[in-house]
Amino acid sequence: MKIAYIVGTYPAPSEQFIAREVAAMGELGAELSVHPISCGEGAVCPFCVLGRHVWLAMLPRTWRAVRQFPLGRLATLSPTAWREFPGGIDRAVRLAGEFEERGIEHVHAHFAAKPAAIGLMVAAMTGLPFTMSAHACDVFVDGVARARKVAAAGRVAVCNRAARDALEESIPRELHGRIRVVRHGIDASRYPFQPDRPAHSPVRLLAAGRFVEKKGFDVLIEAMALLNGYVCELAGSGPLERRLRRQVERLGLGERVRFVGWLSSDELRGRMAESDILVVPSRVAADGDRDGVPNVLLEAAAVGLPIVACDAGGIGEFVHNAETGRLVPPDDPERLAGAARSAMSTPETTREFVESARAKVEKEYDLRENVRQLMDNVIRPGHRTP
Numbered sequence: 001m002k003i004a005y006i007v008g009t010y011p012a013p014s015e016q017f018i019a020r021e022v023a024a025m026g027e028l029g030a031e032l033s034v035h036p037i038s039c040g041e042g043a044v045c046p047f048c049v050l051g052r053h054v055w056l057a058m059l060p061r062t063w064r065a066v067r068q069f070p071l072g073r074l075a076t077l078s079p080t081a082w083r084e085f086p087g088g089i090d091r092a093v094r095l096a097g098e099f100e101e102r103g104i105e106h107v108h109a110h111f112a113a114k115p116a117a118i119g120l121m122v123a124a125m126t127g128l129p130f131t132m133s134a135h136a137c138d139v140f141v142d143g144v145a146r147a148r149k150v151a152a153a154g155r156v157a158v159c160n161r162a163a164r165d166a167l168e169e170s171i172p173r174e175l176h177g178r179i180r181v182v183r184h185g186i187d188a189s190r191y192p193f194q195p196d197r198p199a200h201s202p203v204r205l206l207a208a209g210r211f212v213e214k215k216g217f218d219v220l221i222e223a224m225a226l227l228n229g230y231v232c233e234l235a236g237s238g239p240l241e242r243r244l245r246r247q248v249e250r251l252g253l254g255e256r257v258r259f260v261g262w263l264s265s266d267e268l269r270g271r272m273a274e275s276d277i278l279v280v281p282s283r284v285a286a287d288g289d290r291d292g293v294p295n296v297l298l299e300a301a302a303v304g305l306p307i308v309a310c311d312a313g314g315i316g317e318f319v320h321n322a323e324t325g326r327l328v329p330p331d332d333p334e335r336l337a338g339a340a341r342s343a344m345s346t347p348e349t350t351r352e353f354v355e356s357a358r359a360k361v362e363k364e365y366d367l368r369e370n371v372r373q374l375m376d377n378v379i380r381p382g383h384r385t386p
Contacts, residue, residue, distance in 0.1 A: 002031045003379065004099055006109040006119045010036040013262040014210050014236075017184045017295050018110055024185075024371040033102070037091055037118055065092055065121035068152065070145035081144045084117035092121035099126060106379060111135060112156075112167070113143040120152040131378050133157040133182075136292040136313065139166045141285075147171040150178055155378040157182040160292040160314030182374045184295055185367035188358075191269065191302035195354045199276055202256075203230045203344055206275040206305075208268060208296045211238030214289045216281035216310060221247050222333035223281070224257055227340060231256045232279070233271065235263045268296070272305045277343050280309035280319075283330035293318050298365050301325075301357035306350045308339040318365075324357040 003025070011019050018034075025032045066089075073081040099107070099122065107126075109119030112134040123130035132153045139158070143149075150156055150171050156179045158164045168176050205224075209215045217234060221244065224232050234244070234257065241259070248257045263271060272278065278300035282291045290313030297318050300307055307325030309315050310332075321327035326343060328335040343350050 001029075001380070002103055002105045003033075004095070004102075004104045004107050005032060005034045006095070006107065006115045006122070007034060007036050008111060008113075008115055009038040010034050016265060020186065020367055021184070021371055021374070024367050025375070027368070028372060028375060030375065033104070035095060035098075037088070037115060062089060062093055062121075062125065064124040065089065068120055068124055068148060070148060073144050078144060080113075080142065084114045084144060085121075088114060088118040088121065092118045092125065096122050096125040099128065104128060106131070108132065108379060111143075112138040112146060112149060116143070116149045116153075117145070120149055123152060129154055131155045131157070133159070133374075133378075134163055134167055135159055136163060137289045139163045139170075140313075141287050141289045147175060150175045153178065155180055155381055157374055157378045159184050160317055162290070162314040162317070163292055180373075180377050182378060183365055183370050184293070184298070185365045185370040186295070186298050186302060186361065187367045188302045188362050191299060193302065193304045193358055194273065195304040195351055195358075197273075197276070197304070199344060199347075200274075201229070203227075203277070203340075204275045205230055205232040205277050205279050205340065206235070206271055207232065207279045207281065208235040208263065209280075209294065210236055211240040211244055212289075213240065213285040214282060214291060214312075216283040216312075216330060217244055218247055219283065219310075219331055219333050219336060220279055220281040221251065221253065221257060223279075223337040223340070224253055225251045226333060226337040230340065231258070233258050233260050233275070235260050235268060235271065237262055265299075269299065269303065272300055272303050275305060277340055278305045278307050279336070279340065280307065280315060281330070281336055282310050282312040282315055284312050291315055298361050301354075301361045304354045304358060306343045306354055307357060308336065308343055310336065318357075318360065320356075323353065324360055325353050 069085045107119050107123050107128050107130045109115040109132040116132045119130055130153050164179055164181055207220055284290045292314040309319045309327055310330040311327050312330045319325040319327045326339040328339050
């Protein structure tokens, strides 16, 4: 089956789960091509800008796509609506022609924002079946015309229950049946389980992700001021990096908090082998954005790294307090620091949590099985992948 994936930027350091999914799809026999709609480091392509391409709406080939526009939202000059729909016509036209030439049989969009807008327009032009995946920010914050996108999609995959609930709240009840929870996954066999690891002195904390508000790294830095005898590595980058660096300097933590940049999967796995605790200090951002189930949680659980996390978004779906890790309320540096101390002071209990977390990965977050569910229950419902 020839499947076209429409994505934002690819590959993106913070979205390695898509690359894993693409590889697993290929192993299941799908002939899959990936079509990013952004260039380089996420900059919007010039042909996605409105103005130069309004004339495309007059072409007979695009009329069916234009009818998908949320005209009420466009009339209010909503920047997001203009960017997703008129701003994506040119890209949709190009993809429609390319898909017909390639003999594409199915269109799948990753993220319910602009990729889904372009995907539904391509489907309207070509008559190809269309599905999409929704995740976190595209459900909690970004995107317009969600009901129209869901209605155009035969099925919608969401990777966590929190995103499913939020998506259902924004669409008519009669569309709820199109939504399927299909979790991300990893190949646990590539992550050697090391539950017995010697404690380091000082204790080594690790955190990874984009430097944005919802990740809560400022709270972790505040917690580090309370944790004498601990050091921390922050892996990632993002718009708040300068602010976080200033916070580290202000608190006098320059010798104990290090910024190590984005790490590849192999590099991150190596850092996990040398760390004592993974910390995921997520929160609900002011605009409502929040995490789903960050893949770094799965990777840490797979290798046996103890987890301390904050209960925001979908994180509590994986980190069950006193079962698979330690879960504390968000925006509470003292509770976060206390959980880190507890992880180190009660090694036998921590070992039990680590074993439960690994078992949960193997049972619920197996990459091959979850990609098979995506294929059978979303992309080709009713079909059983061998």
